[in-house]
Amino acid sequence: MTTSDIAQGDKNARPLSLSGHVGFDSLPHQLVNKSTCQGFCFNILCIGETGIGKSTLMDTLFNTNFENFESSHFEPKVKLRAQTYDLQESNVRLKLTIVNTVGFGDQMNKQESYQHVVDYIDTQFESYLQEELKIKRSLHNYHDSRIHACLYFIAPSGHSLKSLDLVTMKKLDSKVNIIPVIAKADTISKSELHKFKIKIMSELVSNGVQIYQFPTDDETVSKINTAMNGILPFAVVGSSEEVKIGNKMVKARQYPWGVVQVENENHCDFVKLREMLICVNMEDLREQTHTRHYELYRRCKLEEMGFTDTNPESKPVSLQETYEAKRHEFLGDLQRREEEMRQMFVQRVKEKETELKEAERELQGKFEQLKRLHSEEKSKLDEKRRSLEDEINTFSKKKAATELLQGQSFNTNANLKKDKDRKKSPEMEAKDVNLTCDEATNQNHNCCFRNL
Amino acid sequence: MSEVAVPEMMMPPPAMPAAFQVEKPVPGPGMGDFSYVGIDAILEQMRRKAMKQGFELNIMVVGQSGLGKSTLMNTLFKSKVSRKSVQATSQEKIPKTIDIKSVSHDIEEKGVRMKLTVIDTPGFGDQINNENCWQPIMKFINAQYEQYLQEEININRKKRIPDSRVHCCIYFIPPTGHCLRPLDVEFMRRLSKVVNIVPVIAKADTLTLEERDFFKQKIREELRANGIDVYPQKEFDEDAEDRMINDKIREMIPFAVVGSDQEYQVNGRRLLGRKTKWGTIEVENIAHCEFAYLRDLLIRTHMENIKDITSSIHYEVYRVRRLNENNTAIPCPPCPMIPHFPLKPL
Numbered sequence: 001m002t003t004s005d006i007a008q009g010d011k012n013a014r015p016l017s018l019s020g021h022v023g024f025d026s027l028p029h030q031l032v033n034k035s036t037c038q039g040f041c042f043n044i045l046c047i048g049e050t051g052i053g054k055s056t057l058m059d060t061l062f063n064t065n066f067e068n069f070e071s072s073h074f075e076p077k078v079k080l081r082a083q084t085y086d087l088q089e090s091n092v093r094l095k096l097t098i099v100n101t102v103g104f105g106d107q108m109n110k111q112e113s114y115q116h117v118v119d120y121i122d123t124q125f126e127s128y129l130q131e132e133l134k135i136k137r138s139l140h141n142y143h144d145s146r147i148h149a150c151l152y153f154i155a156p157s158g159h160s161l162k163s164l165d166l167v168t169m170k171k172l173d174s175k176v177n178i179i180p181v182i183a184k185a186d187t188i189s190k191s192e193l194h195k196f197k198i199k200i201m202s203e204l205v206s207n208g209v210q211i212y213q214f215p216t217d218d219e220t221v222s223k224i225n226t227a228m229n230g231i232l233p234f235a236v237v238g239s240s241e242e243v244k245i246g247n248k249m250v251k252a253r254q255y256p257w258g259v260v261q262v263e264n265e266n267h268c269d270f271v272k273l274r275e276m277l278i279c280v281n282m283e284d285l286r287e288q289t290h291t292r293h294y295e296l297y298r299r300c301k302l303e304e305m306g307f308t309d310t311n312p313e314s315k316p317v318s319l320q321e322t323y324e325a326k327r328h329e330f331l332g333d334l335q336r337r338e339e340e341m342r343q344m345f346v347q348r349v350k351e352k353e354t355e356l357k358e359a360e361r362e363l364q365g366k367f368e369q370l371k372r373l374h375s376e377e378k379s380k381l382d383e384k385r386r387s388l389e390d391e392i393n394t395f396s397k398k399k400a401a402t403e404l405l406q407g408q409s410f411n412t413n414a415n416l417k418k419d420k421d422r423k424k425s426p427e428m429e430a431k432d433v434n435l436t437c438d439e440a441t442n443q444n445h446n447c448c449f450r451n452l
Numbered sequence: 453m454s455e456v457a458v459p460e461m462m463m464p465p466p467a468m469p470a471a472f473q474v475e476k477p478v479p480g481p482g483m484g485d486f487s488y489v490g491i492d493a494i495l496e497q498m499r500r501k502a503m504k505q506g507f508e509l510n511i512m513v514v515g516q517s518g519l520g521k522s523t524l525m526n527t528l529f530k531s532k533v534s535r536k537s538v539q540a541t542s543q544e545k546i547p548k549t550i551d552i553k554s555v556s557h558d559i560e561e562k563g564v565r566m567k568l569t570v571i572d573t574p575g576f577g578d579q580i581n582n583e584n585c586w587q588p589i590m591k592f593i594n595a596q597y598e599q600y601l602q603e604e605i606n607i608n609r610k611k612r613i614p615d616s617r618v619h620c621c622i623y624f625i626p627p628t629g630h631c632l633r634p635l636d637v638e639f640m641r642r643l644s645k646v647v648n649i650v651p652v653i654a655k656a657d658t659l660t661l662e663e664r665d666f667f668k669q670k671i672r673e674e675l676r677a678n679g680i681d682v683y684p685q686k687e688f689d690e691d692a693e694d695r696m697i698n699d700k701i702r703e704m705i706p707f708a709v710v711g712s713d714q715e716y717q718v719n720g721r722r723l724l725g726r727k728t729k730w731g732t733i734e735v736e737n738i739a740h741c742e743f744a745y746l747r748d749l750l751i752r753t754h755m756e757n758i759k760d761i762t763s764s765i766h767y768e769v770y771r772v773r774r775l776n777e778n779n780t781a782i783p784c785p786p787c788p789m790i791p792h793f794p795l796k797p798l
Contacts, residue, residue: 016557020530020724023752024509025562028502030756032495037690040494063489092492135775140764218504279490283497291611302607 039093041144042282043124045080045176046098047117047168048153049105052183057151057238058098060251060262061274062087065240066098075103078116082145097145105164114168121147121175125297146294148285149212149277150176153183154233158192160199169209175293177212177285179277180204185235185268186253186260193235200233214276215284228276234269237262506565508615509755510554510596512647513570514589514639515624516577519654524622524711525570527724527735528747532713533557533570550575550588571618577635586639593618593647597770619762620683620750621647624654625706629663631670640680646766648683648758650750651675656708656741657726657733664708671706682706684754688761701749707742710735 046054050073059066066085082099099120104113124146131142152169154161169178180200182188188196204211211232214225239262243252251262262270277285306326513521522534533555554571571592576585596617603613621643625636640649651671653659659667675682682705689695712735715722724735735743750758 016531016533016559018530018559018561022528022530022559022561023747024507024559024566024755025564026752027507027564027566027755028499030753031502032499034756034760035498036495040491061489087489087491089489089491092495094491094494135772137768218500220500274490279493280497282494283501287501295609299607 036091036093038140039095041095041097042286043097043099043145043147043149045101045117045121045147045150046153047101047104047150047172048183049155050075050103052153052155053238054100054151054153054183056240057153057181057183057236059240060238060270061277062096071102073103073106075106077107078103078113080116080120095143099147110164113164114171117168118171118175121172122297125175125294126301128294129298129301146289147176148282148289150178152178152180154180154200156182156184156187156196156235158188158196160196161203166203166207166209169204169211170207173210174296177288177293178209179212179273180233181273182233182235184237186237188235197231197233197235212285212288214281221280224280225276228272231269231272234273234276236270236273237268238270503563503565505612506567508567508569509759510569510571510616510618510620511750512573512589512593512618512621513624514573514576514621515654516626517574519624519626520711521572521622521624521654523713524624524652524654524709524743526713527711527743528750529557529559529568531557531559533559533568534572550585552588552592569616582635585635586642590642590646593621593643594770597767598774600767601771601774615763617762617767618647620758621649623649623651625651625671627653627655627658627667627708629659629667631667632674637674637678637680640675640682641678644680644682646770648685648761648766649680650683650746651706652746653706653708655710657710659708668704668706668708683758683761685761688765701745704742704745707746707749709743709746710741711743 044058046058048054050071055066062085064085064087066083079102080099081102082097084095084097087094087096101117104117107113128142128144128146131137131139150172152165154165169180172178182193182196182200185193214221214229216222216225216229237253237260239251239253239260241251241253242249243254243259243261244250245252245259245261250264253260253262261267265271511525513525515521525534526532551574552571553574554569556567556569559566559568573589576589579585600613600615600617603609623636623640625632640651643649653664653667653671656664681687684698684701686698686702689698710726710733712724712726712733714724714726716725716727716732717723718725718732718734723737726733726735734740738744
């Protein structure tokens with residue numbers, strides 16, 4: 001055993017044998033304890049046509065009633081509905097999220113069906129990536145919403161996969177662990193089922209779809225996993241109703257010709273699915289999601305943004321340079337845009353100014369005009385007033401004179417009146433020409449004159 | 453089998469590992485209780501995964517020469533893990549500056565594999581002028597964090613990033629019986645912020661029980677007065693049960709330890725101990741010294757917790773600091789699309 005004296009951090013560890021019981025074999029136990037405290041998280045995505053039995057299977061799988069409601073067949077687009085539940089069994093707490101597709105396969109044109117599913121999965125990866133890249137992050141408290149397992153429900157036609165199935169699975173196989181299941185398997189007979197399974201697997205292989213393979217590297221589970229790999233896809237039947245068989249109540253579907261027991265291995269592969277999905281490989285599914293699918297997404301995303309580990313001469317590029325370059329670019333961009341906006345702003349201001357000046361000038365002109373008109377009118381009115389005043393003056397003078405005359409005529413007798421009238425009347429007549437008002441007095445006088 | 457319930461339920465407190473869980477057999481097909489779903493089988497799966505991957509532990513020992521650091525390491529892991537056993541040199545020259553030397557071993561017990569790295573710091577506190585003697589150690593610890601950070605932000609990252617971060621630093625206090633020296637206070641004050649420190653009183657067989665208690669009390673007071681938070685830190689207690697356990701530990705630190713890698717015959721049994729003319733000190737006897745408590749704390753009960761605190765708290769603090777130091781240079785509006793990558797070390 002060569003001893004290797006090491007400076008900082010070299011990894012030439014030498015194997016050593018212990019001469020007594022140290023006690024670190026409790027480490028797995030400590031780890032498990034810690035995880036039990038924190039709780040586990042598992043997210044399943046169920047893809048399948050409406051009415052194919054996704055919700056029922058989930059109910060059966062987790063032995064509860066998840067309060068689902070039936071969806072209509074008339075959805076215009078494929079939607080995804082996610083619901084989270086807290087389950088507990090003995091001392092294990094599980095935060096289970098079930099994501100169902102709503103309206104998958106119902107549209108007339110199914111070309112965009114898979115896109116929504118892909119987008120949803122990417123969104124979950126993205127939010128995890130953002131959390132990981134934050135400065136102040138809390139990965140331990142983060143509710144991991146990445147999809148760990150995807151159950152793809154194949155319709156039990158007995159012939160082969162639909163083209164929608166193939167296309168969807170091909171798009172999803174690099175993003176999520178796909179486990180295909182044949183739904184409503186109680187409509188297929190055993191021999192048909194066997195042929196159907198072979199047909200499906202060969203189609204998947206020939207189209208290059210990579211479904212999830214149960215891991216076979218750990219000896220404890222490799223045998224069972226290899227066996228199960230050969231039984232894929234699982235033919236399942238789901239039921240939440242119970243039927244009495246013998247003296248036990250079992251989950252089953254009752255038909256006039258018999259009872260299909262869900263947990264009977266001869267009837268369907270439900271128990272195998274539950275084994276594989278939950279009891280044996282749940283941790284592996286989570287790990288694959290994190291180390292394979294998520295890493296792939298992360299790598300693609302970061303490369304898309306322009307970050308690389310090595311530059312074209314394959315020398316390791318420090319992220320600093322890439323980052324600085326990007327930052328320069330970004331800042332330059334910002335500055336340019338700021339400049340543009342500033343220019344636009346200045347221009348607009350100028351335009352507005354000229355407009356306002358125009359308006360001002362116009363207003364000024366109008367004002368002048370109005371002022372002129374006003375002063376003209378004023379002078380006219382002044383003139384009129386003056387003339388009116390003159391007339392009033394003359395009239396009042398006349399009035400006074402007439403009254404005087406009247407007084408005089410009443411005081412003297414008729415002759416005198418006559419004389420004076422005769423004297424006065426030509427004067428009065430002369431004055432009459434100028435008098436416009438007071439005809440009455442004139443008429444009086446004329447009457448008097450006539451009477452005489 | 454308990455039922456699966458939909459509403460959230462309070463978690464029963466985790467049991468102390470007095471006896472380990474019985475290994476559950478892998479459930480085969482056809483074995484089904486009708487109300488049993490099998491969610492708790494995930495514990496078994498995790499355990500299997502952990503056994504397959506193995507564990508890593510990095511312990512640093514800091515203290516003046518001659519305090520028995522290497523012996524204590526050997527006693528803790530019951531094998532020759534210390535640097536001295538590995539090095540071919542027989543001379544013990546006190547180095548002029550502080551060296552940092554780490555030695556790694558692969559050890560296995562009952563199927564659990566562990567890669568143990570012991571980091572030694574010969575020369576600490578041995579010079580005449582000991583100012584800044586913590587600097588090389590700080591630098592080393594930060595360098596490990598930096599290495600992990602660089603690995604983590606790679607585009608193509610490894611499946612499992614090798615963890616060389618120092619999980620635990622055992623600080624050896626010389627058994628003067630009076631109080632902490634300025635060197636001790638200074639070192640622990642600075643390093644308790646970046647790493648989990650476990651202080652121990654070395655060569656405790658020179659103290660009587662009363663002296664020991666008095667010394668411990670003085671040390672605890674001084675630690676409190678200087679605001680030094682040693683492991684287990686009060687602020688990281690998770691719940692009441694945790695706090696209770698940790699409070700008991702906090703009343704006992706620093707552990708007064710005696711190390712030995714030689715076995716003697718005592719009362720018909722072969723035990724690790726130190727033989728003197730006035731008696732044999734049994735290392736694993738809690739009436740004699742507190743080595744057993746230290747071992748239980750470090751290895752049997754709190755190892756995972758120590759690693760957890762290192763990775764989720766100390767490392768995150770370092771990461772935040774590192775990422776922020778870059779961003780204050782040029783004020784850049786927070787853009788969710790551009791991640792915050794740190795600079796390479798200067």
